[in-house]
Amino acid sequence: MKLKSLPGCARLDSRGRLSLRELLGLIVAILREIFDESAYQRFLDRSRLQSSPNAYAVFQQENEQAKSRRPRCC
Amino acid sequence: MPKILRVLFWIAVSVLGALALATIALHRGEQINALWLVVAAVVTYAVGYRFYSSFISAKVLALDPLRATPAERLDNGRDFVPTNKWVVFGHHFAAIAGPGPLVGPVLAAQFGYLPGTLWIIAGAVLGGCVQDFVVLLFSVRRDGKSLTEMAKSEIGRVGGIVAYVAVLSIIVILLGATALIVVNALKSSPWGTFTIAMTMPIAVLMGVYLRRIRPGKVLETSVLGFVLVVAAIFGGQWVSETPSWAAIFTLTAPTLAILIIIYGFAASSLPVWLLLAPRDYLSTFVKLGTISLLAVGIVALRPSLHMPPLTRFADGSGPVFAGTIFPFAFITIACGAVSGFHSLISSGTTPKLIRREPETRMVGYGGMTAESMVAIMAMIAASVLQPGVYFAVNSPAGIVGQAPEAAATTISSWGFPVTAAQMASLAHAVGEQTLYNRTGGAPAFAVGMAQIFSNTLGGQAVMALWYHFAIMFEALFILTIIDAGTRVGRFMLQDALGHIWKPLGRTSWYPSILFTSAVIVAAWGNFLWQGIKDPLGGINSLWPLFGICNQLLATVALCVATAIIVKMGRVRYVLVTLVPLCWLVAVTFTASWHKVLDPNPRIGFLAHARQLAAAGANPRLIFNDRLDAAVTSVLVVMVAMILVESGFECMRVISGRKSAATKEAPFVMTRLAMEEQA
Numbered sequence: 001m002k003l004k005s006l007p008g009c010a011r012l013d014s015r016g017r018l019s020l021r022e023l024l025g026l027i028v029a030i031l032r033e034i035f036d037e038s039a040y041q042r043f044l045d046r047s048r049l050q051s052s053p054n055a056y057a058v059f060q061q062e063n064e065q066a067k068s069r070r071p072r073c074c
Numbered sequence: 075m076p077k078i079l080r081v082l083f084w085i086a087v088s089v090l091g092a093l094a095l096a097t098i099a100l101h102r103g104e105q106i107n108a109l110w111l112v113v114a115a116v117v118t119y120a121v122g123y124r125f126y127s128s129f130i131s132a133k134v135l136a137l138d139p140l141r142a143t144p145a146e147r148l149d150n151g152r153d154f155v156p157t158n159k160w161v162v163f164g165h166h167f168a169a170i171a172g173p174g175p176l177v178g179p180v181l182a183a184q185f186g187y188l189p190g191t192l193w194i195i196a197g198a199v200l201g202g203c204v205q206d207f208v209v210l211l212f213s214v215r216r217d218g219k220s221l222t223e224m225a226k227s228e229i230g231r232v233g234g235i236v237a238y239v240a241v242l243s244i245i246v247i248l249l250g251a252t253a254l255i256v257v258n259a260l261k262s263s264p265w266g267t268f269t270i271a272m273t274m275p276i277a278v279l280m281g282v283y284l285r286r287i288r289p290g291k292v293l294e295t296s297v298l299g300f301v302l303v304v305a306a307i308f309g310g311q312w313v314s315e316t317p318s319w320a321a322i323f324t325l326t327a328p329t330l331a332i333l334i335i336i337y338g339f340a341a342s343s344l345p346v347w348l349l350l351a352p353r354d355y356l357s358t359f360v361k362l363g364t365i366s367l368l369a370v371g372i373v374a375l376r377p378s379l380h381m382p383p384l385t386r387f388a389d390g391s392g393p394v395f396a397g398t399i400f401p402f403a404f405i406t407i408a409c410g411a412v413s414g415f416h417s418l419i420s421s422g423t424t425p426k427l428i429r430r431e432p433e434t435r436m437v438g439y440g441g442m443t444a445e446s447m448v449a450i451m452a453m454i455a456a457s458v459l460q461p462g463v464y465f466a467v468n469s470p471a472g473i474v475g476q477a478p479e480a481a482a483t484t485i486s487s488w489g490f491p492v493t494a495a496q497m498a499s500l501a502h503a504v505g506e507q508t509l510y511n512r513t514g515g516a517p518a519f520a521v522g523m524a525q526i527f528s529n530t531l532g533g534q535a536v537m538a539l540w541y542h543f544a545i546m547f548e549a550l551f552i553l554t555i556i557d558a559g560t561r562v563g564r565f566m567l568q569d570a571l572g573h574i575w576k577p578l579g580r581t582s583w584y585p586s587i588l589f590t591s592a593v594i595v596a597a598w599g600n601f602l603w604q605g606i607k608d609p610l611g612g613i614n615s616l617w618p619l620f621g622i623c624n625q626l627l628a629t630v631a632l633c634v635a636t637a638i639i640v641k642m643g644r645v646r647y648v649l650v651t652l653v654p655l656c657w658l659v660a661v662t663f664t665a666s667w668h669k670v671l672d673p674n675p676r677i678g679f680l681a682h683a684r685q686l687a688a689a690g691a692n693p694r695l696i697f698n699d700r701l702d703a704a705v706t707s708v709l710v711v712m713v714a715m716i717l718v719e720s721g722f723e724c725m726r727v728i729s730g731r732k733s734a735a736t737k738e739a740p741f742v743m744t745r746l747a748m749e750e751q752a
Contacts, residue, residue: 071419
């Protein structure tokens with residue numbers, strides 16, 4: 001069966017269906033993106049740092065401008 | 075699935091939708107089940123998504139799966155990141171879902187459930203979803219440019235300036251109006267006030283935990299914050315039942331307003347990590363959970379709607395806010411059907427995450443259908459209340475009187491029976507001293523939500539807990555918007571002032587931070603103060619003003635989109651954005667005319683100012699009305715300017731005097747398609 005990949009979180013089978021495990025993985029991936037955990041992981045990968053209070057402080061400093069300029073919707 | 079089966083399936087779905095819409099539109103004199111609203115909405119969104127968005131994708135926008143998106147071309151692991159479409163969908167929905175689609179439908183329920191429901195469904199499918207979709211795609215094709223930048227490059231300088239002023243105005247008025255909702259929800263409510271007050275130290279604790287103890291573990295921290303907030307809800311019950319503590323947390327509207335103004339100023343000036351980011355995470359966590367829970371509650375309980383389809387207030391004499399269905403139902407619903415604010419999200423973070431152009435359809439069009447579904451749930455929450463209760467909660471003292479008996483008599487005389495004993499019993503059940511005159515929509519929504527929740531889980535014994543959970547949910551939502559919005563407004567002001575004197579534009583220079591924060595807080599604080607001093611309850615003026623601003627911003631977004639479609643050489647499909655644009659122009663300009671010039675003092679700002687002047691009222695109240703009239707007029711004139719400018723631009727292209735060229739980024743072939751095939 002040929003699988004069509006959805007990078008980063010889940011895979012669809014040839015009939016476009018997700019298994020329950022993959023669905024849970026997708027939900028976790030969505031939550032990690034919404035809550036910036038993925039962004040922090042990308043930052044660690046990019047800067048080749050281990051997670052630490054200092055690394056997180058640098059990450060937050062880097063993202064502070066973008067985050068605080070992001071409009072919140074009504 | 076074979077083609078014939080697909081055709082039969084969609085015919086069956088369409089027939090079901092038509093049946094549901096006919097049921098909610100034609101039933102008179104008897105209650106209907108809320109599921110009819112859910113079915114009508116879900117089916118219409120499904121048909122709209124399957125066919126209309128597909129038509130727009132193929133014919134109008136010609137989505138190109140081979141064209142590389144900015145997320146792929148400019149991938150930097152920070153702003154530009156190619157992301158799975160479902161993840162982007164979740165991200166986009168979490169960003170666009172605010173308190174507007176909860177509050178607007180609750181207020182519009184004064185006309186009955188029918189006008190609001192029909193507009194939420196039709197407005198979303200033909201207007202709001204289209205706006206979000208096309209703006210997202212146009213931003214994707216322009217390297218993730220913002221609406222303001224697109225307006226400037228595709229229409230002209232006036233477009234850019236109007237978009238900037240409209241965005242700043244909508245932020246200020248939104249903050250004033252939503253802060254008023256919080257004040258009205260928390261005044262004389264020690265339970266609610268304590269719970270919300272506790273969210274501030276909880277947010278600080280989350281910030282410190284996230285930064286020092288478990289760096290980057292946001293989900294874990296949000297769960298911890300949620301548990302603490304639930305503990306604060308239970309603590310609030312103890313506070314409300316302990317006279318000495320209850321006295322401390324029983325605050326008047328002016329006191330609460332001052333505290334919120336101080337909070338807004340502090341949150342705008344403090345580091346993001348300390349208060350803004352943790353509250354934002356907590357708010358998003360609670361928001362997604364509560365919306366899901368409400369959807370499950372409505373489907374599980376299948377409540378009957380007690381509100382009639384149409385009330386006598388269709389004539390414009392409504393106690394919640396004055397004005398006829400056209401244009402005020404449309405202005406009031408705002409975000410649940412069409413929201414100009416979404417165009418900022420669609421041209422903000424989201425376009426920088428899209429992997430492939432065809433995914434803009436699901437994220438842009440699909441995301442708005444989910445938001446619209448939230449508005450339908452809010453309409454249901456308001457309509458499951460007995461109408462008498464709904465009007466007792468939502469009517470200001472200036473209309474129905476202060477005394478419970480007088481208010482109950484007035485409301486009953488409108489044909490919506492309610493007694494003082496019934497209201498006292500309900501207030502006791504939800505743990506409040508009174509539910510009269512709690513204008514703003516949030517308390518009515520909380521009562522409706524508590525009824526649905528308590529009938530699904532826990533029974534009447536836990537109704538007070540559910541009510542305060544709902545109040546906490548809305549207030550948390552709104553306070554997050556207040557701290558984030560004040561900061562966004564402060565940055566916009568600093569950007570503008572930086573052109574006059576460079577140091578003012580430096581976002582890390584504390585004198586500039588304090589000065590610009592004070593200006594933004596003073597601007598929305600003025601509207602908030604005006605709201606709490608308004609004898610008509612504040613919402614009567616502020617919510618329509620907010621709705622007008624929001625819909626004017628949507629007008630700007632659709633104007634930019636229409637100009638781009640014309641410049642793409644697709645004039646024959648221009649009606650896709652031109653029809654909702656014309657509708658919004660009709661709605662916003664008519665509403666603005668009424669709000670400024672209507673001779674009825676409950677509707678027209680100037681007529682109200684004249685009435686106050688004749689009565690020798692406080693000059694400050696008269697000034698506020700004139701200020702509202704001036705703000706509305708200036709915005710309408712500016713949007714008229716952008717309409718004229720884009721109209722001329724389109725005519726130049728159509729007549730051949732100008733070549734049909736847009737400012738898209740050059741085509742680059744995507745590598746993702748080949749990678750997927752491999």
